[in-house]
Amino acid sequence: MKRITLPDGTSVTALGQGTWMMGDSGADRRKEIAALRAGIDCGMTVIDTAEMYGDGASEELVGEAIAGRRGAVFLVTKVLPSNASRSGTVRACEASLERLKTDYVDLYLLHWRGRVPLAETVEAFDALTRAGKIRRWGVSNFDVDDMEELAGVADAGACAVNQVLYNPEHRGIEFDLMPWQREHQIPIMAYSPLGQGGRLLRSPALAEIAKRHGANPAQVALAWALRDDNVVAIPKAGSSRHAEENARAADLALTPEDLAAIDADFPPPRRKEPLAMI
Numbered sequence: 001m002k003r004i005t006l007p008d009g010t011s012v013t014a015l016g017q018g019t020w021m022m023g024d025s026g027a028d029r030r031k032e033i034a035a036l037r038a039g040i041d042c043g044m045t046v047i048d049t050a051e052m053y054g055d056g057a058s059e060e061l062v063g064e065a066i067a068g069r070r071g072a073v074f075l076v077t078k079v080l081p082s083n084a085s086r087s088g089t090v091r092a093c094e095a096s097l098e099r100l101k102t103d104y105v106d107l108y109l110l111h112w113r114g115r116v117p118l119a120e121t122v123e124a125f126d127a128l129t130r131a132g133k134i135r136r137w138g139v140s141n142f143d144v145d146d147m148e149e150l151a152g153v154a155d156a157g158a159c160a161v162n163q164v165l166y167n168p169e170h171r172g173i174e175f176d177l178m179p180w181q182r183e184h185q186i187p188i189m190a191y192s193p194l195g196q197g198g199r200l201l202r203s204p205a206l207a208e209i210a211k212r213h214g215a216n217p218a219q220v221a222l223a224w225a226l227r228d229d230n231v232v233a234i235p236k237a238g239s240s241r242h243a244e245e246n247a248r249a250a251d252l253a254l255t256p257e258d259l260a261a262i263d264a265d266f267p268p269p270r271r272k273e274p275l276a277m278i
């Protein structure tokens, strides 16, 4: 599986697994745990969750799914902006660790910007790093101006990723944020890379490309995100079948003709667009 190098030199798999809305329904629990385990078996070892998801239910599900294989997983979770004060961040992280049944997370993200000054959250992240509770930290839903402000309060190379919405329907970041992050060597973690399983996967362009490659539209969407070597994509799959299909997208190389067909239906940005968020 293709890998992406973080600013501290650690490499992670370019395909990971999202977990939003997993753990919400007791009826799906076994299937969701099996899906995450199947994804890990296929090499998608980056697992993304957040204290917000299901009010902790997603973290609890992830904790169960990775029991006995913690060392094989690169675990990502997020602090809510309303908890992101100096002491609130530490408390939130400790509660996440308890739900995840682990004593450290590999990457801890600020879920989006709130009212707490960035310097205060960064101070808490640094304290958590020193305490060994997080291995590194990053941000989510930050636009270029936020990244610049962050660069003013954090050590160079300290922010490991910025997790943002990225798929053919939402590619405004190609105009400015992606070049900025490339220049500063901060990977993009692409969320909702499958357009949440909606219209994107029914697009004629993706269907046509999928047919040419003997693949499916979800795999085309993932291969599209991974065409950039500064991107980690974290699709969410609720079944083992979807997880296994998604992992195979790492082997799909799109041709210039495929990329042109996607550009025709989902044009790249020509000017600055406000950062899209879900």
Ligand code: NDP
Binding pocket: 017, 018, 019, 020, 021, 048, 049, 111, 140, 141, 163, 164, 190, 191, 192, 193, 194, 195, 196, 197, 198, 201, 216, 218, 219, 234, 235, 236, 237, 238, 239, 241, 242, 243, 245, 246, 278
């Ligand atoms: P995705 O774009 O990953 O789409 C998930 C949907 O796609 C589900 O309905 C899933 O169905 C379907 N799907 C998955 N694999 C396939 C497949 N092979 N074929 C057909 N359909 C498929 O949406 P998410 O919004 O969940 O984004 C991914 C992750 O990103 C989240 O789970 C979360 O971890 C993170 N995220 C972060 C945000 C942030 O603010 N930082 C915001 C939003 C998401 P099924 O469940 O049946 O497999």
